[in-house]
Structure formats: C-alpha cells, structure tokens
Amino acid sequence: MKKLVLPGLLTTCALTAAPLMANDFSDHRVVMTTIEFLTTGENGMAGGIEILRKDLGNGQLTQDFVYDDPRSSWRTGPGVHYGIKTGNLTDDVNVSDEVGSMRLAVDTWDAQGCSNMMLVENAVDPVSQGLVQKFFNTGIIDLSLTEADVTQVGFLGGADFPYFAANTNVLGVAFTLSWVDGSGNLTDIDTNGKADVAVREIYYNDDFEWSDAEIAPDGTIDFPTVAIHEMGHGFSMAHFGMIARKKGELVAHPRAIMNAIYGGQLREPTGRDKGSHCANWAQWPNN
Numbered sequence: 001m002k003k004l005v006l007p008g009l010l011t012t013c014a015l016t017a018a019p020l021m022a023n024d025f026s027d028h029r030v031v032m033t034t035i036e037f038l039t040t041g042e043n044g045m046a047g048g049i050e051i052l053r054k055d056l057g058n059g060q061l062t063q064d065f066v067y068d069d070p071r072s073s074w075r076t077g078p079g080v081h082y083g084i085k086t087g088n089l090t091d092d093v094n095v096s097d098e099v100g101s102m103r104l105a106v107d108t109w110d111a112q113g114c115s116n117m118m119l120v121e122n123a124v125d126p127v128s129q130g131l132v133q134k135f136f137n138t139g140i141i142d143l144s145l146t147e148a149d150v151t152q153v154g155f156l157g158g159a160d161f162p163y164f165a166a167n168t169n170v171l172g173v174a175f176t177l178s179w180v181d182g183s184g185n186l187t188d189i190d191t192n193g194k195a196d197v198a199v200r201e202i203y204y205n206d207d208f209e210w211s212d213a214e215i216a217p218d219g220t221i222d223f224p225t226v227a228i229h230e231m232g233h234g235f236s237m238a239h240f241g242m243i244a245r246k247k248g249e250l251v252a253h254p255r256a257i258m259n260a261i262y263g264g265q266l267r268e269p270t271g272r273d274k275g276s277h278c279a280n281w282a283q284w285p286n287n
C-alpha cells in the first residue's frame with residue numbers, strides 16, 4: 001500500500017526557522033493573582049479570597065492548571081506535580097506527624113473516584129524559601145525557585161513569613177500565581193475559558209497551636225483538617241458555604257471542608273466538597 005506523504009506540510013516545516021508564534025511563550029512570566037485564606041472565625045473575621053488581578057478573562061474568576069503546559073519546566077510529565085517541604089515543621093507538642101498530614105491532604109483528593117489528576121510527586125528542597133515567601137521578603141517573583149505546580153511549604157510563623165505577621169488570624173493560606181503574556185495579560189493557552197495557573201503555594205501559620213491527635217485538645221487547631229482544606233485550594237477548589245453569625249460567633253453552613261472558616265475537625269470531604277472537586281477534575285485533562 002502506498003504511503004501518504006504530505007509534501008506541503010514538510011515544506012512548511014523545513015522553511016520555519018523559529019517555532020510558530022502561537023507556541024512562543026518565551027516572554028511569559030507569572031504574577032500573583034489570588035490569596036485564599038482560612039481563619040478560625042473568632043474575632044468576627046471570616047476567611048475568604050483576595051483577588052489581586054480582576055482581569056481574569058471572559059468575566060470568570062476561575063483559574064486552572066494547563067494539562068502538559070510547555071511553560072512549566074518543573075514538570076516531568078503532563079499531570080499535576082506536587083511537592084511537600086519536609087523541613088518546615090512545628091514544635092507544637094500535640095503534633096506528631098505533620099508530613100503525614102500533608103500527604104493525607106494530597107491523598108484525600110487523589111482518592112476521589114471521579115477524577116484522575118495524574119499526580120506526580122516532585123522531590124523538593126525540604127527547607128528552601130518558597131516563591132511567595134521570597135516575594136514578601138524582597139518584592140521579587142523568582143520563578144527559578146519553583147519546584148512543583150503545588151507545594152506545601154509547611155509551617156512558618158509571622159517572624160519568618162511577613163504575610164502571617166500582617167494577618168494574624170489566618171490559619172492557612174494558598175497563593176495562586178498565574179501566567180501572563182508579554183503584554184501582562186493573563187493567558188489561556190488551552191482555550192478552556194480559565195486563566196492559566198502556573199504555581200500554587202500553601203503555608204500554615206505556626207503562631208497558632210496545632211494538633212494532629214484523634215481529638216484535638218482545647219485551644220488547638222486540627223492540622224489534618226486545615227491541610228486538606230488548603231490542598232483543596234491547591235487543586236483549584238474554591239470556598240463553599242454561607243457564613244452566618246450565631247450567638248456572636250461565625251458559623252458556616254452547610255458544613256464542608258471548603259468552608260472559609262475553621263469549624264473543628266472535619267477530615268472527610270462532604271458531598272458538597274466532592275461535588276466541587278469532581279466538577280473541576282472529572283473532565284481532566286479537558287477541563
């Protein structure tokens with residue numbers, strides 16, 4: 001059988017000296033676009049989202065990773081790559097295995113049967129500065145510090161992480177940095193209507209007293225609960241639920257891991273949490 005040849009295509013390739021313009025991302029860089037933070041709800045302060053760049057395109061505030069993004073040099077394959085820094089630990093006496101809890105947080109979402117995020121764990125420096133940590137200290141976004149799509153940087157107090165010094169009611173926080181083109185516009189190279197996320201980093205506030213015991217002692221915060229919440233943000237989930245004031249305290253309804261305020265131990269995703277996760281990831285890589 002005669003082989004099909006496409007001389008036109010081959011000629012085009014031979015004459016093309018540089019990659020197609022559409023694939024030239026060399027002037028793309030990243031900017032910080034959102035900060036999603038979780039609070040205790042005490043002192044009347046609810047968690048939320050701070051949107052730093054409102055021009056996310058198509059009127060949407062949603063952002064997501066690009067499958068097999070050619071700009072993400074820290075990837076070794078097409079799926080989502082995560083990292084866990086194992087050196088930024090807490091001295092809190094009721095915490096025995098914070099790295100285990102950070103792994104549990106990844107595994108909890110990975111275990112959802114509706115999705116396959118094609119997760120890959122990257123080996124990361126256990127204690128080096130996070131991208132966002134350096135940004136708050138110097139004002140410079142140094143992309144060369146990036147080691148994974150989503151990194152749990154670990155426990156830091158306000159003394160080491162200026163964001164916590166300025167936001168003392170925040171238990172945990174997830175930062176999203178997104179790709180912009182040479183003109184500073186957010187990109188959507190996979191044309192899915194969502195601005196392209198480059199990097200996420202998660203930090204836990206060591207100025208609180210944490211626990212990973214089965215029952216958290218009074219005055220402590222259950223770390224697995226917060227880690228699962230923050231990894232939810234890491235995997236593009238938004239806050240969920242109404243925040244109301246009840247007898248002077250803030251409460252969230254309905255209860256979900258992705259509530260913006262901490263409401264005590266909750267280590268299993270609720271139906272709402274699963275729905276939110278699946279709505280985003282069931283179609284991956286076509287989401």
Ligand SMILES: [Ca+2]
Pocket residue numbers: 064065066187188189190191192193194195196
């Ligand atoms: Ca996109």
Ligand SMILES: [Ca+2]
Pocket residue numbers: 090091092205206207208209210
């Ligand atoms: Ca502490």
